[in-house]
Amino acid sequence: MKFFADTAEIDAIKELAETGLLDGVTTNPSLIAKSGRDFMEVTKEICGLTDGPVSAEVVALDHPTMMKEAEVLRKIADNVCIKVPLTMEGLKTCKALSGEGTMVNVTLCFSATQALLAAKAGATFVSPFVGRHDDNGTDGMDLIRDIRLIYDNYAFETEILVASVRHVTHVLESARIGADVMTAPPKVIHALVRHVLTDKGIDGFMKDWGSTGQSIL
Ligand code: G3P
Numbered sequence: 001m002k003f004f005a006d007t008a009e010i011d012a013i014k015e016l017a018e019t020g021l022l023d024g025v026t027t028n029p030s031l032i033a034k035s036g037r038d039f040m041e042v043t044k045e046i047c048g049l050t051d052g053p054v055s056a057e058v059v060a061l062d063h064p065t066m067m068k069e070a071e072v073l074r075k076i077a078d079n080v081c082i083k084v085p086l087t088m089e090g091l092k093t094c095k096a097l098s099g100e101g102t103m104v105n106v107t108l109c110f111s112a113t114q115a116l117l118a119a120k121a122g123a124t125f126v127s128p129f130v131g132r133h134d135d136n137g138t139d140g141m142d143l144i145r146d147i148r149l150i151y152d153n154y155a156f157e158t159e160i161l162v163a164s165v166r167h168v169t170h171v172l173e174s175a176r177i178g179a180d181v182m183t184a185p186p187k188v189i190h191a192l193v194r195h196v197l198t199d200k201g202i203d204g205f206m207k208d209w210g211s212t213g214q215s216i217l
Helices: 010-019 029-035 039-047 063-074 088-099 112-120 130-135 140-154 168-177 186-193 196-212
Strands: 002-006 024-026 054-057 080-085 104-109 125-128 159-162 181-184
Touching (some): 002 010, 002 186, 010 039, 010 186, 024 181, 039 054, 054 104, 063 080, 063 088, 080 088, 088 104, 088 112, 112 125, 112 140, 125 140, 130 140, 140 168, 168 181, 168 186
Parallel strands (some): 002 024, 080 104, 159 181
């Protein structure tokens, strides 16, 4: 499963890139606003930190303007992936852009039938939002199971990009189901590393090593 960072914070992306865990980045208008940075400038900077896809979202709601925005965004770098909302206008834009060989991430997916439409429109990625489903009282991971089943039934190549990931269990379940990608805030990716028994084990080894009075260097 590929790991994308769901953030526009440069330092956090740099740190993850150094670990070799980072396969791409996703942003959205809220994350750009949170960064306080200029959209074009920060997106260009992020594209330089990873060879993987960097999702940059259009903000127009109509197809012709989405196309114009996509034209500007895809000039930023070769690894820009245009993010469009799961609306009829977004699907039209997805169809047009993917036909031209541009990567497209269809976002704000909340049902398996919406995901079916994204695949039929030629999306590179579909982004089902699991955390927001959970917030709404329904199990977001059931949606991922349904999409996996449908995509496998018809051998769709659209990658399932699990979004709105809030905790490590979302990541674990995504991997169990066989999602292609998950995008998570850096703090969730960091939480994947930690285990209380790892910390306890290190403490024990350090204590015992100290008692030997030896040093490696
Ligand atoms: O980028 C889309 C998605 O990951 C948003 O997550 O936490 O705002 O629901 P969240």
